[in-house]
Amino acid sequence: AQSVAQPEDQVKVAEGNPLTVKCTYSVSGNPYLFWYVQYPNRGLQFLLKYITGDNLVKGSYGFEAEFNKSQTSFHLKKPSALVSDSALYFCAVRDIADSWGKFQFGAGTQVVVTP
């Protein structure tokens, strides 16, 4: 079985400061990991993914994430946050050992970037 944990309900940072949103996962096999962002009254949008290869992956809007197998983590980062980054962020995992179609999402982290 696969699971995802986002330990923080909310992350608040000032504009210009670095932003980190935490995600840890549990899978039986190897993970495919994803980050999505949801703006108010909208569907989720894909930010980035880790499938294999470099542990540091770069995605949309200046976001990046680091895959750490020993810590089973996939934290989302942005060096300098913008007010427009305020949104709900979801981490998701798919276990290679499980059915291709089964995705597990975390509960979400609300990011608030203050001017």
Added chain:
Amino acid sequence: EAQVTQNPRYLITVTGKKLTVTCSQNMNHEYMSWYRQDPGLGLRQIYYSMNVEVTDKGDVPEGYKVSRKEKRNFPLILESPSPNQTSLYFCASSLKGINTGELFFGEGSRLTVL
């Protein structure tokens, strides 16, 4: 424009009145899936489909039905809705393959069951 379209976007109904939420994608994706979003619980997978006529249960399938008769459409059916099915529903689609898997989401359907 590549998109996933859900209808209706908003619906208020009463307990027991059958309803269908439609989902259509124009990207020729093999994979489609339904999720419900509830505060504090994130997105939970209801059903998914790997291709036409192939559907499987997700984590919370009780009270829902789906069908996949055509590649582009994946309707979600609530035969006898109950108040605990009040939620925000999302349909998503994806190409199917080793190096893919990123989901494209619809705008959501907010359902209230009284």
